[in-house]
Amino acid sequence: MQFICDKQALxxxxxxxxxxxxxxxxxxxxxxxxxxxxxxxxxxxxxxxEIGIRTKIPAECSDTFSCVLNARLFSEMTRKMIGETxxxxxxxxxxxxxxxxATVYRISAMSAEEFPSLPVxxxxxxxxxxxxxxxxxxxxxxxxxxxxxxxxxxxGELFEAGDGMFYIVAMDRFRLAMxxxxxxxxxxxxxxxxxxxxxxxxxxxxxDAEEPCEFATNGKHIxxxxxxxxxxxxxxxxxxxxxxxxxxxxxxxxxxxxxxxxIGIAERCSLLISEKHKAPMRCVFADGAMEIxxxxxxxxxxxxxxxxxxxxxxTIGFSNRYLLEALRACEYDxxxxxxxGSNKVIKITPVDGESFVYLIMPIQLKx
Numbered sequence: 058m059q060f061i062c063d064k065q066a067l068x069x070x071x072x073x074x075x076x077x078x079x080x081x082x083x084x085x086x087x088x089x090x091x092x093x094x095x096x097x098x099x100x101x102x103x104x105x106x107e108i109g110i111r112t113k114i115p116a117e118c119s120d121t122f123s124c125v126l127n128a129r130l131f132s133e134m135t136r137k138m139i140g141e142t143x144x145x146x147x148x149x150x151x152x153x154x155x156x157x158x159a160t161v162y163r164i165s166a167m168s169a170e171e172f173p174s175l176p177v178x179x180x181x182x183x184x185x186x187x188x189x190x191x192x193x194x195x196x197x198x199x200x201x202x203x204x205x206x207x208x209x210x211x212x213g214e215l216f217e218a219g220d221g222m223f224y225i226v227a228m229d230r231f232r233l234a235m236x237x238x239x240x241x242x243x244x245x246x247x248x249x250x251x252x253x254x255x256x257x258x259x260x261x262x263x264x265d266a267e268e269p270c271e272f273a274t275n276g277k278h279i280x281x282x283x284x285x286x287x288x289x290x291x292x293x294x295x296x297x298x299x300x301x302x303x304x305x306x307x308x309x310x311x312x313x314x315x316x317x318x319x320i321g322i323a324e325r326c327s328l329l330i331s332e333k334h335k336a337p338m339r340c341v342f343a344d345g346a347m348e349i350x351x352x353x354x355x356x357x358x359x360x361x362x363x364x365x366x367x368x369x370x371x372t373i374g375f376s377n378r379y380l381l382e383a384l385r386a387c388e389y390d391x392x393x394x395x396x397x398g399s400n401k402v403i404k405i406t407p408v409d410g411e412s413f414v415y416l417i418m419p420i421q422l423k424x
């Protein structure tokens with residue numbers, strides 16, 4: 058049993074499906090890539106029981122056979138080979154040979170019977186979203202998903218659609234990120250996708266792609282299809298917070314600033330803050346400026362940037378890390394802060410509209 062295929066196509070396929078391979082598992086086959094030969098094509102699959110990635114590449118092949126190869130060896134061997142094509146063959150004793158130009162590798166394979174099947178997602182309805190929009194929405198919200206496992210539902214992102222609007226929401230106990238886009242013909246749905254799966258999905262999505270990303274779900278699993286790859290993931294169970302109830306509708310103080318100015322002042326403040334030396338960034342909004350100060354065991358800082366302020370002057374404490382992560386994720390040159398007091402949630406939006414909404418809990422300041 059053998060096949061011949063383009064080396065670059067094989068390396069690209071292995072690089073992506075390897076992201077679904079288990080680093081260490083009690084099932085040895087999960088540490089490998091399943092290789093399925095069929096006439097005219099080869100399918101590669103990586104699966105760790107939580108995330109699975111599958112793709113098919115064209116190949117000169119007339120056989121039907123499956124095996125599992127160690128993912129690390131398979132990747133390194135094909136990547137380092139010289140030549141434009143790779144020839145793969147395997148015998149009945151599962152001894153595999155990879156050949157390209159003058160290089161020949163021989164390695165042992167495993168039986169594909171030990172490789173678990175991917176989830177079957179039978180759905181008559183597939184949802185299509187432009188890849189650039191989906192990629193942007195995930196990138197601008199995923200930073201707020203929780204990294205703690207004590208509340209698993211918060212380690213994922215909410216996908217919700219209804220009335221022609223598509224929402225992706227992430228949150229932990231101290232912040233929230235919501236992206237919304239008008240996308241027609243989505244229907245209605247609500248489910249939570251693990252952040253880990255979405256991180257791999259971003260690598261498959263392209264801003265310049267003409268075809269959309271399609272996804273379908275059976276209520277327990279979801280499969281995304283984009284760029285010739287299928288990504289499978291187990292949906293998170295539980296009730297996601299009603300994010301709309303957390304978003305303030307008005308504010309007593311609104312501040313408009315250049316995004317790069319706020320990032321710059323927060324980065325300068327960050328030089329004095331660490332896990333060992335923690336402190337809030339004290340912010341005073343008054344007299345056409347945002348003035349900040351911070352003091353830790355390392356030193357202290359005072360700084361100032363211009364700001365367009367409407368409403369009451371305000372003194373409030375920020376987490377510089379939460380502020381930086383939010384602003385680095387947004388794609389706007391200017392942002393607006395909406396605040397109603399030193400102990401009320403801070404709302405960050407674009408100057409026009411609310412294509413994104415970031416909420417950050419303030420930090421209590423000591424007098």
